[in-house]
Amino acid sequence: MRIDPHALSVPPPTPTAETLPFWQAARRGELLLQRCADCSRWVFYPRALCPHCWSDRLDWAPASARGTVRSFTVVHKPGHPAWAVAAPYTVAVIDLEEGPRMLSALVGIEPAEARVGLAVRARFVEVGEWTLPFFEPAG
Numbered sequence: 001m002r003i004d005p006h007a008l009s010v011p012p013p014t015p016t017a018e019t020l021p022f023w024q025a026a027r028r029g030e031l032l033l034q035r036c037a038d039c040s041r042w043v044f045y046p047r048a049l050c051p052h053c054w055s056d057r058l059d060w061a062p063a064s065a066r067g068t069v070r071s072f073t074v075v076h077k078p079g080h081p082a083w084a085v086a087a088p089y090t091v092a093v094i095d096l097e098e099g100p101r102m103l104s105a106l107v108g109i110e111p112a113e114a115r116v117g118l119a120v121r122a123r124f125v126e127v128g129e130w131t132l133p134f135f136e137p138a139g
């Protein structure tokens with residue numbers, strides 16, 4: 001079964017001062033990542049210090065919102081009952097083009113069609129009052 005994101009009523013994210021720009025950008029349909037002003041490397045998840053050089057000079061920059069599936073699993077018994085309507089669904093680790101990895105769900109694809117190396121792009125879906133970045137096949 002494919003996830004029908006519009007049928008989801010899952011617990012919302014809990015933005016912090018460090019993550020709020022990410023969620024605000026998602027609402028605009030934009031994948032914003034932090035980038036270090038000292039070592040130029042991309043950073044995800046949002047945080048106060050660069051994990052590569054410990055600089056506190058992290059800026060926000062638009063990312064390509066494209067990547068490839070590094071790994072995935074098909075969830076038949078969700079850890080939270082709100083996801084039961086979507087099961088079975090595919091949770092994937094995405095290697096973003098910029099380098100960081102992001103855990104998300106695949107939409108627009110049957111779980112049996114998921115595969116390592118699949119090219120994907122972000123698909124922003126309103127769930128309640130927030131917008132979640134899921135991923136769909138890029139082809």
Ligand SMILES: [Zn+2]
Pocket residue numbers: 036037038039040041050051052053054055
């Ligand atoms: Zn750095």
